[in-house]
Amino acid sequence: MRGSMPIPPHASRLVVLAAIAVLLLGVAPAAAGGGGVRTSQAAMLAPVGNADIAITPLITVGEPAGDDGYRYEAIPDGISLRLKGAGVAEVFINHETARAPFPYNPTTPTDANSQNDFDNAQLSRLLINQKSGGVQTGKLVITSDQNYQRFCSNFLATAAQGFERELLFTNEETPDWTNRTGNAWPTTVGAPTARGAGIVVALDVMTGKTRQILGLGRLNHENSVAIPGFSQRVLMTGDDTFTNNPSQSQLYQYVASSADAVWNDEGTLRAFVSDDPLRQKYEDFAPGDATAVSGHFIDVPKLIATGRKADGSDLMAADVPAELGGPYPTPEAANFAWQRDSVTGIKIDGPQWVLEKWSQLHHVFGFVRIEDIAYDKRPGMSNVVYVVDSGRGTAGTPGPGVSTNGRIWKMTLHPGDPSRVDAMSILIEGDDSPVKTVTEIHQPDNIESTVNGLYLQEDPGGSQQFPATSTDPAATSARIWQYPFATGVASPILKVDQGADGGSTDVDGLPNGNLGAWESTGIVDASAAFGPGAFLVNVQAHTLWVEKAPGADNFAPLGPDFTDKREGGQLLLIRIAGG
Numbered sequence: 001m002r003g004s005m006p007i008p009p010h011a012s013r014l015v016v017l018a019a020i021a022v023l024l025l026g027v028a029p030a031a032a033g034g035g036g037v038r039t040s041q042a043a044m045l046a047p048v049g050n051a052d053i054a055i056t057p058l059i060t061v062g063e064p065a066g067d068d069g070y071r072y073e074a075i076p077d078g079i080s081l082r083l084k085g086a087g088v089a090e091v092f093i094n095h096e097t098a099r100a101p102f103p104y105n106p107t108t109p110t111d112a113n114s115q116n117d118f119d120n121a122q123l124s125r126l127l128i129n130q131k132s133g134g135v136q137t138g139k140l141v142i143t144s145d146q147n148y149q150r151f152c153s154n155f156l157a158t159a160a161q162g163f164e165r166e167l168l169f170t171n172e173e174t175p176d177w178t179n180r181t182g183n184a185w186p187t188t189v190g191a192p193t194a195r196g197a198g199i200v201v202a203l204d205v206m207t208g209k210t211r212q213i214l215g216l217g218r219l220n221h222e223n224s225v226a227i228p229g230f231s232q233r234v235l236m237t238g239d240d241t242f243t244n245n246p247s248q249s250q251l252y253q254y255v256a257s258s259a260d261a262v263w264n265d266e267g268t269l270r271a272f273v274s275d276d277p278l279r280q281k282y283e284d285f286a287p288g289d290a291t292a293v294s295g296h297f298i299d300v301p302k303l304i305a306t307g308r309k310a311d312g313s314d315l316m317a318a319d320v321p322a323e324l325g326g327p328y329p330t331p332e333a334a335n336f337a338w339q340r341d342s343v344t345g346i347k348i349d350g351p352q353w354v355l356e357k358w359s360q361l362h363h364v365f366g367f368v369r370i371e372d373i374a375y376d377k378r379p380g381m382s383n384v385v386y387v388v389d390s391g392r393g394t395a396g397t398p399g400p401g402v403s404t405n406g407r408i409w410k411m412t413l414h415p416g417d418p419s420r421v422d423a424m425s426i427l428i429e430g431d432d433s434p435v436k437t438v439t440e441i442h443q444p445d446n447i448e449s450t451v452n453g454l455y456l457q458e459d460p461g462g463s464q465q466f467p468a469t470s471t472d473p474a475a476t477s478a479r480i481w482q483y484p485f486a487t488g489v490a491s492p493i494l495k496v497d498q499g500a501d502g503g504s505t506d507v508d509g510l511p512n513g514n515l516g517a518w519e520s521t522g523i524v525d526a527s528a529a530f531g532p533g534a535f536l537v538n539v540q541a542h543t544l545w546v547e548k549a550p551g552a553d554n555f556a557p558l559g560p561d562f563t564d565k566r567e568g569g570q571l572l573l574i575r576i577a578g579g
Contacts, residue, residue: 029063029135036127036134039063044497044539044570045520048479051493052577056133061569062505062546065126065138072138073097073122074546074566076538078153078223078446079522080168081529082205087130089529091536092141092168092205093522093571094151095122099184100176100197101551101562102150104342109555114562116551119144120184121151123170123203126571130529133573141208142170142201147184149197150174152240153223153372153446153522156205161226162233163259168203169213171221173240175339175352186343186554189350196307196314196350200224200237202263215265216254217300218307218351222445224254225373227418229382233262234418236385238370243339244392247281247366250359251387251411253297253418269305270297270419271364281366282389282407286400287432292425295365297418304358307351315351328357343555368392368403371459374449378485383413386427386454390443393461395435405430405440405464408447408456408483428456428483428490435463438474441481441490442516448523448535450579454483455523455535456490460516468501468512478519480537482576493576496520496539500568506544508565513543526573533579537572544568 029037039060047053059065059072078094097117105113123142128135142148152173157163174197178184187194200216203209216224222240226233235254256267274280276293285291301324307315320326331338331347334357338347347353369390376384391406398404408428414420433440445459458464458478466475480494496519501512522538547566554561 029059032129032132032134034132034134035129036132036136037065038132038134039570041570042497042499043572044500044518044541045480045494045537045572045574046497048492048495053494054575056573058128058133058571058573059126059135061541061567065135068137068139070138070140072571073119073124073140074117074569075540076124076569076571077151077521077540078155078170079524079536079538080154080156081524081526081536082156082158082166083529084127088136089128089130089526090205091126091128092154092156092203093124093126093538094154094170095119095124096150096152096173096540097121098149098174098176100149100174100178101185101342102174104562106342106345109561111550111560111563116562116564118547118564118566120146121148121172123151123154128529133530141203142210146210147178147180148172148199148201149176149178149184152221155223155225157226157235157259161228162230163226163262165259165263166205167259167263168205169224169235170201170203171224171237172197172199172201173220173222174198175220175242175348176342177348177350189341189348190314190316192313194314196348196352198352204263211263211265213262213265214306214308215267215269215302217252217269217305218355219250219252220352222371223373225375227375227382227385227413229415230418232257232418233259233267235262236373238367238373238387240371241339241369243337244368245337247283247368248356249367249370249389250364251367251370252300255418265306269300271300271359271362272297272421273363274365274424280363282368282403283401285426287398288429289426292423295421295424297421298362298364300355300358304355307354315354316349317354317357320354324358325361328354368406371445372447374447374454377449377451383415383418385411385413386447386449387411388444388447388456390445390459391430393435393443393463395463398431398434403431404435405433405437405442406444407431408444408454436466436474438476442478445519446521446523448525450525450527452579453485456481456483457520457523459519459521465514465516467514468498470515475515477515480520480523482579494520494574498541500541501544505546505568507548508543508545510543517543530573531575533576535574535576535579537574539570539572541568541570
């Protein structure tokens, strides 16, 4: 703690909390005909052009659901749903919150330059009336005191994907080290009481029990998606790395004999390797390259995959045994661009680095930044997998070796053997144009598929954003794109509406954020619950804060090291004609 005392409770926090209570009372949800309540706040999405889309906002961050004190939490992300019966949909929603500050200034941390969430990652369970869209009840089924960080996307594996028991997979997307119990942060990298993040957590939706599936790899997971059509249970996951130059994002596959074997972490992790020695990474495909490469998945040793030693402590570079090529150099000694500890500024050793080094040694294909994954829902085509690569958002002239807007990859697994890749190629190319090209997708993030096509969501990086008052004809907020299989042409159909920024519920005291600072996320096909063309979508309103307070004082000089904040956001039901 470097000799600093914790900060005492502040009167300003009480004033802010009181103000928030008044604000929330002023925007109470409205009753929905047929049961439940719906938000009275305006929709945070709008159609693009003449798109035939109906938009219904369901619940906004901070609003209650049910009578048990539940309120919709901040940074809503991945969504899964199932039919509960009696006209009710059971919806599971991630909250990408963390008590490890993000962003954080390790040199001179203050409440002005560093931010934190009030809670660790959480998973909500909402019951929604299928007729009215009213939210009837809400409950946290993974809570802050379990010390998980930044849950990103999630996926509910059911009988449709060959799973004999329904398991929901939620994923930590962070390189941080945190304490296993108690205050999650700060901690000491490698300490017995600490752990490296990047863990997949499974929820048995029938029992409510959770379990860590370490064998799915220790990495920055965006999502872990079950792929049907094989005799074994197959999950695919990717590394949404925060440091991507050089390319250091990999695609993994987890294979087990049954859903119970997945639950018991008895499966095998595999990593994708290209068969073409001239195409071993993202940059080896020049913009517009139509080449398709074959490849295969190679087994990752269990120790490397789990990142956990027999004594329960996390695997460090020096712990890798000689038979696996160890000991490995630390990332600092390896002189490799890598994620740094937010407190010390030293490159982070631990399970994520060990898996990265192993992948380098075994020539695993280097993507730039894998985000989400979806499989083709058309009959007999589930072995076709779509992989979203957000790219780097590099400004300047496009060209070989330059990642501007990102890509969607199409991967065809061999129908009889998921470890074999018959072909991988670029399906949607963004790198043939500069950043901010309005006709290109801007850093794709989440994806959903239907029998008719793909739906893609943008998470624009800093190089894709525009001032709030920009008059640039290319200026746009984050968008949702539709890619119909019938035409093979992607086009934007929805955009995020940032109109609430700076409004009565915004307590950050800052100017309106850039267009593109907000994002939509978590899109999921909801037609089984709400009819043809229905989807559930979240919006993360990153520059709209509905609560803030001084954070803790962990380090000198005296004063809070960050601002605790609760970001705005919203869950929406959209209906797309022909979707």
